[in-house]
Amino acid sequence: MEVERVQAIASLSKTLHTIPSEYIRSEKEQPAITTFHGVVLEVPVIDLSEPNQDNIVKQISEASRDWGIFQVVNHGITNELISKLQQVGKEFFELPQEEREKIAKTDDSIEGYGTKLQKEVEGKKGWVDHLFHKIWPPSAINYQFWPKNPPSYRETNEEYAETLRGVSKKMFDYLSLGLGLEAGELEKAAGGDDIVYLMKINYYPPCPRPDLALGVVAHTDMSILTILVPNEVQGLQVFRDDFWYDVKYIPNALIIHIGDQAEILSNGKYKSVFHRTTVNKEQTRMSWPVFLEPPPEHVVGPIPKLVNKGNEENSGKGEEETSKYKTKSYKDYVYCKLNKLPQ
Template sequence: MDDQKEWPEPIVRVQSLSESGAAVIPSRYVKPPSERPCLEPPSSSDDGEGLGIPVIDLGRMAGGGVDCPAKIREISDACRDWGFFQVVNHGVSPDLMRRMREVWREFFHLPMEEKQRYANSPQTYEGYGSRLGIQKGAILDWGDYFFLHLLPPSLKDPNKWPKLPSSCRETVEEYGRELSNLCRAVLGALSTSLDLDAGYLQRAFGGDDVGVCMRVNYYPRCPQPDLTLGLSSHSDPGGLTVLLADDHVKGLQVRRAGAWVTLQPLPDAFIVNVGDQVQVLSNAAYKSVEHRVAVNAAAERMSVAFFYNPKSDLPIGPSPELLSPERPPRYQPMTFDQYRLYIRQKGPRGKSQVDSLLKSSPPCHYSTTVNSDGS
């Protein structure tokens, strides 16, 4: 990444700004009027089930079974119609979900000097961070985060795994194993729905050599939530994302039919969405969807985003089995190592990244000096 070892400006922790008691946010966080959030969800979308987002009971599919046509059709329809869905009865214990929330909430409430031990850099983004993108003078998001690598093992840096709370490392390892199983099951369903064999997309991701990472997002209270965002509009650059969200504080907004819909997480559920790599592999049969995060004046919010990504140096392009003279390839192939540099350099910018891979678009060129991390 142009050998950038430091951020272009001094890092200010958003949590510190929130706790200062200031009534006005710094201008660096004020979004242009066209990008400011809609804080009230459209009432017409509220059907009592996550504000319209499909809710899928995975049942035995969470254990690896992908031969249930009704469930596969539900997942396929949700991905084609929304790009997002919630899963219940997913095989991950509510106790583990509760422990993940507890250890990370405790981490973000540790003294600042303890958290600063894990401060991250633009080289890998691993650790405690407060911005995406390295452009000097960029408008920033109202949120802090902690980013960790889980797979491949060669990328795990033990110095970046928090020692406090004492149960954090063990909890994250257990969570990573359970959610990897869930992602494999969802990939199997998506493969089958495309009339491919159940293991196709997993192999396209690199088989057992996938990249797995997670980002714990912490959105402190904001005195002017109508002027900023916790996370700007973007589609996820990776393969699959599984989100563990606060079920008592809303914030995630999904773009649908030109409007922003605020999602309501259900208790003990995960929110799942497809990323750009699945859009490319499926030749746009499935499309990643723009989403963003609104913040709150009354309450903090935390979420855990789990990313299941292709092997970082594997070229990803439209699957040959899905192509025909009537359906030619829509995207130029690119490794995930190259692809993720866009958001790393520019920050979240809608769907401009995946659109740049369209065959009718000029090829994009990014600096490729960056550590491989599967994020």
């Protein structure tokens, strides 16, 4: 059965000034009603070239506790490489549909080109197509799901994966230090060298009714961290103080999301960010998140030291810090989340 792609629906909808009913969100979700208009949220921006490492740790820790999202500049990935990553991704989505379908998802894999991602609430769909594939570690990569076209796609993504690992190592170190741990402890607890880097390219074609549709519905990421490159078209929104706010676009910055696993590992000290994506009437929005995930069998729970530390600090004060989250394998966590089951 041929899958209906949003890109194809967008082409048909252009002249109609309407969209199919399954893309129209309920009033409590519609961007026109639920967005706080006229304000662009300036989430914390952190300069990684700051010479004082303690300052960086403090800023990242505060942003992760209060916001669950921040942007980093001077991160060490060149503007040229980010442009190349964006270019090859854009070229893939501009190929004829039959060419894109050559790497379509199969039923037993999240990787590949696709549209539907998880159980759809009330049958409503997101105005987005996507491509998933793992970019690290080498043992996890399946090149069957990497585009052959454009020809430079593989080389660009391999170069990006290599440089991104340097950034993620810094993030893990700073986040560990912000919890009062040793630099490598958070990364080790999350899976160490086996942490999987899952690339997703989101493609949001122009939408005749951006006031009614969403690209990606409100959610938190299942990952430990998400490191995201957007294009210049506004679309990322964060929920704060009971409203949805646009997040300010900063050229060549990386957007860092705290994911569910970092919240669990930190025993709730870091907050997984609640976010969604809007779409644009005239322009195509794209984004390149990389989800840093524990390997499927890896068991994740609050880092014991953080729970114990709370007990030692607060003993006798009636404030003993207990474990706030269940410990379970990452694959079980994913199964529950995708199927809307209680954790």
